[in-house]
Amino acid sequence: MLRWIVFVLIYLGLSFYIVQALRSLFRQPWVYLVYILVSLAILVNFIYQFTAGEEAGRVLSRPKSYAFGFLLTMMSFKLVIILFLFSEDIFRILSGVYQKLFGESKEFSLPERRRFLGMIALGIAALPFGALLYGMYKGKYNFKVLRYTLEFEDLPDSFDGYRITQISDIHSGSFDDRKKIEYGVDLINKQKSDLLLFTGDMVNNKTEEMLPWADLFSTLEAKDGKFSVLGNHDYGDYIAWETEASKQKNLQDLKDLQRNMGFDLLLNEHRYLQKGKDRIALVGVENWGKGGFKKAGDLKKASAQIHPNDFTILMSHDPSHWSEEVLHDEKHYHLTLSGHTHGMQFGIEIPGWVKWSPVKWRYPHWAGIYKELGQFINVNRGFGFLGYPGRVGIWPEITVLTLKKKTLT
Structure with a gap:
């Protein structure tokens, strides 16, 4: 009071x-x-x-x-x-x-x-x-398709030109305009990528938030499948539950719902994507975040059966995981895909000139492509919104990544 x-x-x-x-x-x-x-x-x-x-x-x-x-x-x-x-x-x-x-x-x-x-x-x-x-x-539904081409010397030949669409931070409990979301989902499908990856936070707190939108997001498709991981909001940690059992049931319901929507949910697991004799490893960890966020992600467990020389893509919701654990892991993760920051839903971006948001003071890697120690990360600005019901300057993002074989000269 x-x-x-x-x-x-x-x-x-x-x-x-x-x-x-x-x-x-x-x-x-x-x-x-x-x-x-x-x-x-x-x-x-x-x-x-x-x-x-x-x-x-x-x-x-x-x-x-x-x-x-x-x-x-x-x-x-x-x-x-x-x-x-x-x-x-x-x-x-x-x-x-x-x-x-x-x-x-x-x-x-x-x-x-x-x-x-x-x-x-x-x-x-x-x-x-x-x-x-x-x-x-209008800003919260001002969807932008951002395209990046990343070159790797050891990319398997069959994956030269491979296209990945990444979305993150749907936060379905905040949606209030179905036609705008239909437009966003259609825009994702129009990219016609080989692979679709969702990097966490499907809901704000409860599985029921996604139920009105599940049929729509079920129409997302990609030739080689669609995969997902959990974000910090998916665990239901930010509301009071009557019992621990009801909280765990909510989490299990969300896992089941994602699978029913056609997502292969990776819970500290890996999959192989095969093209002829070539393959790349896709690793997905549960949420791991610095500074009080849930640390359920287990990188060692998720990649335990991956060969050290495999070309590897990692899905991890919080970009702090990349700087704190992934970069210095004995395994080389060629590309990490994250979200979480939303770019604070507020900032100034003029491509090639300026990229600024107050969130940079909390997350050094807060939006777009970064490269350190020969490893890339893309931090997606998020599809949805949370808290402030809008976006200013940092627009909702659909990322399209093209993998290219770097030619040695």
């Missing part, structure tokens, strides 16, 4: 502070009255959804996600404006103090707010405000 009181007081304090600026900028009272009403509506909805709303507790339902999204949007607007206003107020106070100490009148008075600075603040604040609203309206 104390946390809610502190939060409300801070929110209302920021709102009141901004109203003072709006009153100096606009003569029409309706402008700041609209701001007050919208700001209060967002606050009340957020408090309701996270206290007395449907599915109260730790389940992040769609209403909760949107309540959080609108709060985040409004807070970004407030904070940008306050950054300008607070800076100006410091200048105004210093000017007043100077006038008191050294001025002719010896009176303390604050200069009026500069209207042009307030207008600049509003203009700049409108950018993240609009971007976050766009991210919720």
Whole structure:
């Protein structure tokens, strides 16, 4: 309760502070009255959804996600404006103090707010405000196909030109537009890759979230099959279960559902993909994550029966597994496929120029292709979304990887 009181007081304090600026900028009272009403509506909805709303507790339902999204949007607007206003107020106070100490009148008075600075603040604040609203309206389904060609000296000849489609982080419990998801699934199939790999987090918490979408994702196909692994959200660790047995049943139901959808779910296991006399090894581990995330992945067990010289592709949901264990393992994993980070669903990407997201401070390998010690990893930005119900700058991704035999010169 104390946390809610502190939060409300801070929110209302920021709102009141901004109203003072709006009153100096606009003569029409309706402008700041609209701001007050919208700001209060967002606050009340957020408090309701996270206290007395449907599915109260730790389940992040769609209403909760949107309540959080609108709060985040409004807070970004407030904070940008306050950054300008607070800076100006410091200048105004210093000017007043100077006038008191050294001025002719010896009176303390604050200069009026500069209207042009307030207008600049509003203009700049409108950018993240609009971007976050766009991210919720359209950005979350702005699917992008990203293509990479990777060269390997020891790639078996028969696999030269082999195409792999990777998707990750479906988070079906967050979906709210079937036609958009149908478009995304169709886009995956249009790639007509040899192999389809899903690298975890099919649901947010419960298997039942995937049931309305299972028939649609069952239509995914690839010539050499489709394979999957589990992500941290698939275990149901982030909600309270009535019993441990119900939690384990939920996990087993998800495993069964993935198999019924046509996925070969790899639980610390491997498979061989054969083309004529050539083959490559596909290894799938359960979730292994640094910093408090579940460490069910067992790399040694999964690859115990693989020949050391086999060309090997690893599916591991969390990219921290690559840097912490995979890179320095005695087995050489030519290509690792991960997801998990979502690219934080927020950032700036201009191919060939800039790639930035705050998530880089948590995950050094957070999106796209990286190469170290002769080994590649691709970190998929995710198909779905979680928490903030949108994406800004970091769009939902379908990855197409083409394996090429590197010619020696």
